[in-house]
Amino acid sequence: MSQDRPDAAEDSLVFASEAAAAGRGCPPWTILVVDDEPDVFAATCMAMRGVEILGRPLEFVHAASAREARALLQSRPEVAVILLDVVMESEAAGLELVACIRNELGLKKPRIILRTGQPGYAPEMQAIRDYDINDYRIKSELTRTRLYTVLTSALRGYQTLAAVESTRHDLEYLLRAQTELLSANTMPAFAVGLLERLAGLFGAAADAAFVSDGRRAQDAEDHRRRVVAALGRYADWSWRRLDAIGPCPEVRVIELAFSTRRTVQGECGLAMYLPSRTGADAVAFLGAACATARHAPEVFDLFVQNTAVAADGVRLVERLRDAAYVDGLTRLPNRSALAETIDGALRVPPDGPQRLLLIDIDQFSEINETFGDRIGDALLRGVAQRLMAQADSSVRVARVANDTFAAFGPQDRLVPADWARRLDEPFEVDELQIALSASFGGVELTPECGSGGELIKMGYSALKRAKQAGHRSVAFYSHEVATEIKERTRLLHGLRAAFDQQRLFLVYQPQVEAASGRTVGLEALMRWRADDGRLVPPDRFIPLAEQSGLIKDLGAWALRLAIHRAVVLGEAGHRLRMAVNVSMSQLLVPGFERLVEEALAEGGLPPQRLEIEITESVAMQSPDIVLPRLAALKRLGVGVAIDDFGTGYSSLSSLEKLAPDRLKIDRSFVLGLEAEQGSSGIAEMIIELGRTLGLRVIAEGVETEAQRQRLVALGCHELQGYLFSPPLAVDALPGWLAGQQT
Incomplete structure (x- = not known):
């Protein structure tokens, strides 16, 4: 490095250091030279030719006046540094341009270096501060090295401001983005x-x-x-x-x-x-x-x-939305979500008629009590999976209550029989085979429906009507149904009050031996006398008691009262068998066999003198539950009779598993004994089946002598009906029995 040429030494050092840091392919820094002397622009370009600053080359552009500079800055806002002659058209032209750049054009990032050819001239310090002027130099001072130094300082300032602005833009972008994301x-x-x-x-x-x-x-x-x-x-x-x-x-x-x-x-x-x-x-x-x-x-x-x-x-x-709109057990939409879906259909009616179908699992509460919540929950998840498996995208499936599901969608996709078949196969849980059935309540979507919640209430009205008709029933909403539901609600309140006020009572219908006419048993039957003195038919209030769960308390009361009556009659010399009807709801109560054992012990009745009657459909509905209960009762010595036999769907193998003591022929088959083309063959087959299996057979509903004679001829063991006696009040029973003995 030559010591007698300091400028050359400085220049070579500059180029070496900048070349080492240079990045290739980067966009150039744009430098605007504003000067009314073209030679100044040419000299500036010549001095900085080939130089890179902060890793980027330089691009010089020229404006010969403040007006040209203003126009150029409007089209090229990327200008990083402005080398500005103070005195051009006028002595204040340079400072006026600075004011325009900062205030009118709003360019805050470009660094401004004032240059003047008049050594004695300098702008006031207030102007430098107010207009954000980066530097002030006399043109003769800006040698190549000095110009490089000044530009480097200015470009670093510009780079810092650009980074700050970029960060500000990023922060604004992030703020907008996160506001939108929320x-x-x-x-x-x-x-x-x-x-x-x-x-x-x-x-x-x-x-x-x-x-x-x-x-x-x-x-x-x-x-x-x-x-x-x-x-x-x-x-x-x-x-x-x-x-x-x-x-x-x-x-x-x-x-x-x-x-x-x-x-x-x-x-x-x-x-x-x-x-x-x-x-x-x-x-x-x-x-x-x-x-x-x-x-x-x-x-x-x-x-x-x-x-x-x-x-x-x-x-x-x-x-939170899950908690509000999703059922936690089955992950199906809940009642609130279903109501919103229906509300949407009311606002924007879909193509074609729509229907809501409520699907209620029959006797689920009893099954849940028998096997426990874990098995019950598994069953509900299984039901949800089956209902969803065959529901297309046009149908919304939901769980609206503990054991009640719902489906909403096109009418032709919600045929109750199709949905009932989805539950035909028994559910297997922990090696248990549990059969389920369902009742259905339907309602059609019409513009008159006020809301989704209202439509669901209508569906419940229809479902209550279906449950009243028995298991596996279907009902659709109508104004008549709504009226009937109100009447049933009134009746249920009356039944509860009657039970609390002891206005329910038992009557007893004798059962006689077919061959001799001797009284061998009694069937206890529940009755209800309303406040107006009229009897409410059992076929009205018994199903109501079963659906409401009141049958459990009523059944326990009836069992104890019937046992007490059998003991009183026995003490009077009438040692008769007492038959008590038991519903599925009672049989599914956990510990039912213990309840029977305790009632027998409290009343002092030998178990052999008590007979539990269950219908054929109850016996076959949930064999995994029923069979162990019946076996426990038989081990106590209690007899078991299958009521209404022939009206259900039991097979010979299932009948052998039940091992009842008695089959009871339904009255509809007894009526057929007198018809020329009636159902006498069914009664005959039941009697023959009982003989084959070693079971006694009793026929109910015997009302004529011809029926009695035909049943005796067929070998029926016992008879019951109005031909012998209507159901007797407790006060009339001793006298009737005494008369029979005489």
Whole structure:
């Protein structure tokens, strides 16, 4: 380095240091020279030819007047430094242009260096401060090295201001983005919005995926990482498990972010780790070579932190929405969600008629009490799965109460018989085979329906009508149904009051031996006399008691009262068998056999003198429950009779499993004995079946001598009916029995 040429030495040093730091292919810095002397512009360009500052080349543009400079700045806002002659058209032209640049054009970033050819001239310090002037130099002072130094200082200032403005823009972008993200009320919507905004933040293509980690979430059903949303070339990842996508660089980067719990930049893209206070951590992956360095680290960290907080907020909204609109056991929509769906259909009517179908599981509360909540819950989940399995996208399935489901959709897709068949196959839970049936209440959607909630109430009215008719029944809503439901509600209140006030009583119908006419037993029958003195028919209030659950208390009361009456009659010399009807609701009460044993012990009646009557349909509905109960009763010595035999659907093998003591021929088959083409053959087959199995057979509803004679001829063992006696009040019973003995 030559010491006698200082300028040359400085110049060579400048070029060496800048060349080492130069980056190739970067856009040039734009320098505006504003001077009315073209030679000044040419000299400036000549002095800085080939120079790079801060790794970028220089581009010089010229304006010969303040007017030209103003126009050029309007078209080229990327100008970084302005070398401005103070005196041009006028002595104040330079400062007036500075005022225009800062105030009118609003350009705050460009650095301004004032130059003058008049050594004695200098702007006031207030002007330098007010107009944000970077430097002031006399033109003769700006040698090549000095010009390089001044421009470097000015460009560093410009670069700092540009970075600050970029950060401000980024912060504004992030603020807008996170405000928009917070409006999402589901994680998929949040994830898609985040991926789109993440791509916008980095200026990259929206090839991205959002992966949620279920392993750390205590309430997650699927404890595996799953892609909640995916865009662009990763779109086919949506809702797939991460471990099912297969090995690839993107999956490895995502897994690394989860395992290290930090954001990872890989060659294939950026995996942004989002920690969660609930344990459901996530990774937002952007598949591009993201230049994260162009953003301030603190800005990026702020984006990550705020996004993680926003994600937790959306998860909270999801959980709250789940609590409000999703059934926790079956994951089906609940009653509120169904009501909103119906409200939507009322606002915007779909094509074609719509129907709501309520599906109520028969006797579910008794099954649940027998087997416990765990088995009951498993059954309800099984019912939900079967109902959903065959429901297309046009049908909304929901759970609206404990054992009541609902389906809403096109009328032709909601035929009760089709939905009943879905429950035909028994449910297998813990090696138990449990048969279920359902009753259906339907209502058609009409513009007159005020709301979804109102339509559901109408469906319940129809369902109550169906339950009144018995298991596996169907009813549709009408105004007549609504009136009837109101009447049934009134009747139920009256029944409860009658039971509480002891206005219910038992009557007893004799059962006689067919061959001799000797009285061998009594059947206890419940009666209710209303306040007006009229008897309410049993076929009206007994089903009502069963559906309301009141039958459990009524049945226990009737059992104890019948046992007491049998003991009193025995003490008077009438040692008769006492038959008591038991419903499915009673039989399914846990510990029913213990209740019978305790009632016998309290009353002092030998078990052999008590007979429990159950209908054939009850005996066959849930054999896993019924058979053990009947076996326990028989071990006590209590007899078992199958009532209304022949009207149900039992097979010979199931009858052998039940092992009853007595078969009871339904009155409808007894009536057929006198018809020329009646059902006498069925009565004959039942009697023959009893003989084959060693069971006694009793016929009920015998009203004529011809019927009696025919039954005796067929070999029927016992008879019951008005031919012998109507049901007798307790006061009339001793006298009638004494007369029979005489």
